[in-house]
Amino acid sequence: MFQLNRSRRRTDCDGTNRRDFLKIGALGATGLTLPTLLQARAKAAASGSPSKNTSVVWLWLGGGPTHIETFDPKMSAPPEYRSVTGAVKTHLPGVELGGNFEKMAKLADKMAFVRSFAHRNSGHGGGTHWVMTGYDFAAADNGAPANKPGIGSIVSRYRGPNNPHTGLPTYVRMGGTLGDGPAWLGAPYAPFDVQGKARSNMTLAVAADRLDDRKGLLRTFDTADRQLDASGLMAGMDGFEQQAFELILSRAKDVFDVKREDPRVRDKYGPGLGEQLMMARRLCEAGVGFVTVHFGGWDMHGGIKDAMNNLGPKVDRAVAAFVEDCNDRGLDQDVLLVVTGEFGRTPRVNGGAGRDHWAPLSTLALAGGGLRMGQVVGESNAKAEMPKTTPITPQDLMATVFHTLGLPPDLQYKDPTGRPTSMIVAGKPIAELV
Numbered sequence: 507m508f509q510l511n512r513s514r515r516r517t518d519c520d521g522t523n524r525r526d527f528l529k530i531g532a533l534g535a536t537g538l539t540l541p542t543l544l545q546a547r548a549k550a551a552a553s554g555s556p557s558k559n560t561s562v563v564w565l566w567l568g569g570g571p572t573h574i575e576t577f578d579p580k581m582s583a584p585p586e587y588r589s590v591t592g593a594v595k596t597h598l599p600g601v602e603l604g605g606n607f608e609k610m611a612k613l614a615d616k617m618a619f620v621r622s623f624a625h626r627n628s629g630h631g632g633g634t635h636w637v638m639t640g641y642d643f644a645a646a647d648n649g650a651p652a653n654k655p656g657i658g659s660i661v662s663r664y665r666g667p668n669n670p671h672t673g674l675p676t677y678v679r680m681g682g683t684l685g686d687g688p689a690w691l692g693a694p695y696a697p698f699d700v701q702g703k704a705r706s707n708m709t710l711a712v713a714a715d716r717l718d719d720r721k722g723l724l725r726t727f728d729t730a731d732r733q734l735d736a737s738g739l740m741a742g743m744d745g746f747e748q749q750a751f752e753l754i755l756s757r758a759k760d761v762f763d764v765k766r767e768d769p770r771v772r773d774k775y776g777p778g779l780g781e782q783l784m785m786a787r788r789l790c791e792a793g794v795g796f797v798t799v800h801f802g803g804w805d806m807h808g809g810i811k812d813a814m815n816n817l818g819p820k821v822d823r824a825v826a827a828f829v830e831d832c833n834d835r836g837l838d839q840d841v842l843l844v845v846t847g848e849f850g851r852t853p854r855v856n857g858g859a860g861r862d863h864w865a866p867l868s869t870l871a872l873a874g875g876g877l878r879m880g881q882v883v884g885e886s887n888a889k890a891e892m893p894k895t896t897p898i899t900p901q902d903l904m905a906t907v908f909h910t911l912g913l914p915p916d917l918q919y920k921d922p923t924g925r926p927t928s929m930i931v932a933g934k935p936i937a938e939l940v
Contacts, residue, residue: 558912560875561790563783564658564798565825565845566683569805570633572861573850573869573890575604575814577619580890587853587889590811591818601882606818609826615880616829616838616873618939622884622893623846623870625900628863630805631684633848637868638685640904640930652685655695655919657907658796659688660929662695664913669793673758678789680782681800690922697798700762700785761785761792771831780824787831790841795911804847808858821845829873842875842910844903853890866892870903875910877939901933909935 574580579589579602592605596614603611603619610617627633629647636642639654646652655663662677669676675698679686688695760766764781767788775784779801786797801821806813825845832838850868851861867886873879884896908915908930915935918926 558910559793560840560842560911561794562657562661562796562842562844562875562907562911563786563790563828564796565783565821565843566638566681566798566800567804567821567845567847567869568634568683568800568802569847570630570849570851570863571804571847571869572806572810572814573621573864573867573886574853574861575810575818576607576869577603577871578621578867578886578890579604580886580888583853583889586855590855590859591814598880598882604814604818606814607822609822610829613826613829613873616833618872618877618879618881618883620870620872620883620898620936621867621886622896623868623898623903624893625849625865625868628849628865630848630863633863633865634684637846637848637900637903638683639689640901640933646684652687652689654685655689655691655929656686657904658686658697658798659691659695660917660919661796661911661913662688662697663691663919664917665795667694669795672793674761674789674792674794676795678786678794678796679798679800680785681798681802683798683800686798691919758792761788764788771827774831775827776820776823778824779820780827783824783828784831787828787835787837787841791835791837806851806860807856807862808860810851810855810860813860825873832874838874839876840874842877842907843873844907845869845871846903870898872906872939877906877910881938883936883938896938898936899933901930902936903933905930905933906935906939909940 574587575589575591579591579593581588581593581602589604593602594605594608594611595602596611598614601614601619603614625633625636625642627636627642627644627647629644631646631649632642632644635646635652635654638656639652640657641654643650643653658677658679662675665676667676668674677695677697678700679697680700682699686697762785764772764785767784772781772784775781779799782799782801786799789797801817803813803817825843828843829838832841832843847869849863849865852864853861853867856862867890884898885894886892887894905915908917915930917929919929921927
């Protein structure tokens, strides 16, 4: 491990004293170094297969977003069922969205809203596992870890964990979600966590005072690169250690820096979720294949009107900016946005002016990916309790993502027992979209 040491000490919040140093390539408490990870991923990529140059951004509304106040307001239903935030008309004849989604309503011709997405697990853990992996796993409701690989990790396994041209990870996440990991596919296919130590270690945030008493202050990445080369240190490293340095010292890290974006574009996206979706677009442009963005707070058992008036406009602004931006840049054929969560909410408003867990109907919207947009897929029944037509399952959504990314529908990998296991067993791409 190559270290840039400093003389100053500091105390952590827990009172632990440690030497303040910068480790290039350290990946947190696992003890796995970046060169080791690159080596593991290169070996894993050798069995990868070529696929489309397309990407998916998976916006996860953690907690279970209400399907009624989002994309199926049901204003013709009795008052205790219809959207408490009202509705806004879209450019699609007869199609309305929840009252918080005015910007998305104006872009409805560039989106598809699925009103018949459903499964059967109304628990946070189990519902999340089902939607993220395509499989029901009731034990997840009691805290059990995922027993199936998430879609992003499957993409990473198929394409190879790193883009061969940019070195960027195939799979990036912003905020963890149950079921977003590789499970038995293995650690090389885990997501690169933008909010974790792996991301922070791509940046030489603190310059070093000295480097083996032979180098001056490292003021820039270019200077660091030249000094490393001059010292002959790089020549003594194996190929994967050099690759680690090249990734850290190259402009690949700049993709993660949203401050490099045009201020007018940044203003359109807005802060928080907007910045995350803007970064997701930048990552997809640079060859990242799958990005998950977690935006929580949707477990609205009470006071759903105020809660929706808080979160709804943030999603509306960020998603509308993403959809419009991708279309302006010609990325609408190459980047698919998926907006969903673990389940919907009870059709009838409860005594606390909220809605409870409800898996029989869930929120789902999509944009781009070369799919057929400007439509509503499926219909819910009169009180938005369950699908009336065209039931869509998590595996159907998974198959649609596979179609967009060019993954074969009969894709199999060996499980821990060595048995070939199908990633999809019953799902079909959503016919109206493909």
